[in-house]
Amino acid sequence: MVNSHHTLIKQAQKILKETKYLAALTGAGISTRSGIPDFRSPESGLWDHVDPMEVATITAFKQNPKAFFDWIKPLARKIMSAQPNPAHLALANMEKYGPLKGIITQNIDVLHTKAGSQTIYEVHGHMRDATCMHCLETSRSTENLHRYLSNGDVPRCFQCNGILKPNIILFGEILPMMVLNKAKRLTQSCDAMIVAGSSLEVAPAGDLPLLAKYAGAKLIIVNYEETHLDYLADVVIHADVAEVLPQLASVFMSEPAD
């Protein structure tokens, strides 16, 4: 499969060799190989029996946290055990050995962290921490989630026994402004951006490649499906990110792979 993309990969490698300040934007497609379903996709099974507006809004969470946790349970279980795939590792290598200055991700699955990436802007939040809805104390959610997954108790704050909400951005919540500002700064500073596994359908992250392009950066899109910004990209590769990204990272590691 990758052979048919040989020329496109060469073109992307050429851009990367000339890049001094690289940014990456990742979405659900980078984690499907790690067994994490696309949160928003009907095929994920997450929405089969529920209306997202009835469990995954901030209002619904406050009214019925148990329904939210019951809904997110299968996803939380997958996230807890998921491991980074070659695409996550390739991006970690691009930071360690190459000019990658940061990853902007729409994913909540913390797989970039597990892969060893250092600078990550999680614009939709993440499952690493949880915040008490009562005293606003933040704590690591891992332990609480483990307990929830084993006995079904809704995670509660150690300090005040308030309900803990995982630090993922629910529908109706404002995106984390600081993170978003840093993501925008990275976007405007880069001379090339790789989009990996994002359909770019969800704003505002989905609009960042446009911002990068306006600021003069080259744009490489690697995604199975077409995106609405394909027309703008310097190279578009419709293929599996886990196959393509390691070939792009190889530019910074040794002799580029053929």
Ligand code: ZN
């Ligand atoms: Zn509390």
